[in-house]
Structure formats: C-alpha cells, structure tokens
Amino acid sequence: MEGSDTYLIRPNHQHKFKPAIVKEYIHEIVRERLSGVRYNPEEVPELSHSLADCIKDKVKNAGFDRYKLVVQVVIGEQRGQGVKMSSRCLWDADTDNYAEDVFMNDSLFCVVAVFGSYYY
Amino acid sequence: MTGMEEYHNGNEGSFSSEEADAIVKECIESVIGGDDYNQNQVNKWTATIVERCLTQLVRQGKPYKYIVTCAVMQKTGAGLHSANSCYWDTAMDGKDDFKSHYTVYTVPCESIRPP
Numbered sequence: 101m102e103g104s105d106t107y108l109i110r111p112n113h114q115h116k117f118k119p120a121i122v123k124e125y126i127h128e129i130v131r132e133r134l135s136g137v138r139y140n141p142e143e144v145p146e147l148s149h150s151l152a153d154c155i156k157d158k159v160k161n162a163g164f165d166r167y168k169l170v171v172q173v174v175i176g177e178q179r180g181q182g183v184k185m186s187s188r189c190l191w192d193a194d195t196d197n198y199a200e201d202v203f204m205n206d207s208l209f210c211v212v213a214v215f216g217s218y219y220y
Numbered sequence: 221m222t223g224m225e226e227y228h229n230g231n232e233g234s235f236s237s238e239e240a241d242a243i244v245k246e247c248i249e250s251v252i253g254g255d256d257y258n259q260n261q262v263n264k265w266t267a268t269i270v271e272r273c274l275t276q277l278v279r280q281g282k283p284y285k286y287i288v289t290c291a292v293m294q295k296t297g298a299g300l301h302s303a304n305s306c307y308w309d310t311a312m313d314g315k316d317d318f319k320s321h322y323t324v325y326t327v328p329c330e331s332i333r334p335p
Contacts, residue, residue: 144299144301145303148303156305156307160307169308170287170328171305172302172304173304174291176301177298178298180296181295181298182262182294183291183292184262184263184265184291184292184293185266185289186266186270187287187289188270188274188288189287190274190287191285191286196285
C-alpha cells in the first residue's frame with residue numbers, strides 16, 4: 101500500500117494563526133488608511149470593502165498556509181451613539197483563532213475582525 | 221480501498237443561506253423583539269443572540285465550523301457600513317448577512333469535510 105504519511109492534520113506550532121501578528125497588521129493598515137479621514141456616506145462603502153480586501157491579502161501573504169480567512173470590517177459614523185459588537189465561533193480551539201482591532205477618530209470608528217480557521 | 225467513501229452525510233452540499241437567514245431572524249426577534257436600545261441590556265442581548273444563533277445552527281448537524289458576529293447599534297441617524305472579505309472554498313463555504321433595524325449579523329460557515 102502506498103501513500104504518504106506527511107499529510108498534516110494539525111498545524112505546527114510555528115504555523116499556527118498568530119493573533120498578535122495579525123493584530124499588528126490590522127492596526128498598521130487601518131491607521132494608515134483611516135487617519136484623518138472623515139465619515140462620508142458615499143465613500144465609506146467602497147472604503148470598507150477595499151480595507152477588507154487589503155487586510156485579507158496582507159494576512160494571506162503572511163504565510164498562514166492551510167488557513168481559511170474571514171475578514172470583517174465595520175465602519176460607522178461617530179455621533180455619540182452606543183454600539184456593541186460581539187461574536188461567537190464554533191471551531192477547533194486548538195488550531196483556529198482570531199484577531200481584532202478598533203480604530204477611532206472623531207468622525208468615525210472602525211472595527212476589524214479577522215478569523216482564521218484551519219483547513220484539515 | 222474500502223471504507224474511504226463511506227463518510228457521507230445526508231445533507232451534503234454547500235452552505236444554505238436561506239436556512240441561516242430564517243434562524244437568525246427568529247433569534248433576533250425573540251431576543252430584542254420590539255424593545256428600544258438600552259445601554260444596560262445591550263451586552264446581554266448580543267451575547268444571547270449570538271449564542272442562540274450558534275446553537276440553532278449547530279443543531280442542523282452539518283459538518284461545518286461557524287463564526288457568528290453581531291453588531292447592535294443605537295439608531296441616531298448615524299451611518300454604519302460593514303464589509304467582509306473571505307478566503308475560502310467557494311463551493312463549500314458561504315456566509316449569510318442579515319440586517320434588521322439595529323443589528324447586522326454575519327454568519328460565515330466553513331466546511332470541515334476532508335479534501
């Protein structure tokens with residue numbers, strides 16, 4: 101019987117999804133793209149999409165192979181309203197993880213969450 | 221080699237957005253219903269909605285991992301935009317977004333079937 105016995109069903113410790121690193125990426129990208137930006141209802145849809153794609157590409161190229169990614173970006177206008185965002189996941193806590201970051205300036209707030217789930 | 225093709229769940233196929241939609245809608249309505257935004261309750265609401273949703277989705281018994289996020293915002297006329305970008309297998313995985321008056325829900329589901 102032939103077959104390779106090298107198919108990994110668990111990531112190596114070095115290849116695990118690292119929340120701290122991903123959070124750093126998110127923080128950098130968001131700060132660069134949103135500093136000094138004012139909330140503009142025409143531009144924001146496009147801005148949030150492009151931010152999501154940009155972050156996804158950056159994390160993809162960071163070398164987390166075998167990880168499926170979900171990036172969620174929420175941008176809202178600051179008008180003194182209350183907002184609460186939460187999430188729950190059903191996954192394998194050993195291999196999967198997430199990273200999030202919040203950015204605020206006086207005209208808008210932006211929450212980014214990146215979830216990484218290992219593909220067996 | 222025998223035994224290799226035997227793992228076959230009755231309802232295979234890609235993620236069904238309509239079913240998820242129905243589940244989510246029912247959850248939100250049962251938790252918030254017609255209530256007004258209340259700062260003290262908001263924590264409890266989001267936690268309850270998300271947990272309830274997750275349990276209902278899991279009850280479907282499909283071989284999926286789930287990620288459920290929920291944002292509840294007070295209506296003051298301010299705008300809110302939500303975007304996602306996903307890197308996954310488009311044949312097996314999917315997501316469902318649901319907006320109601322205050323809540324935006326995203327449920328991405330990733331298949332865990334082995335290749």
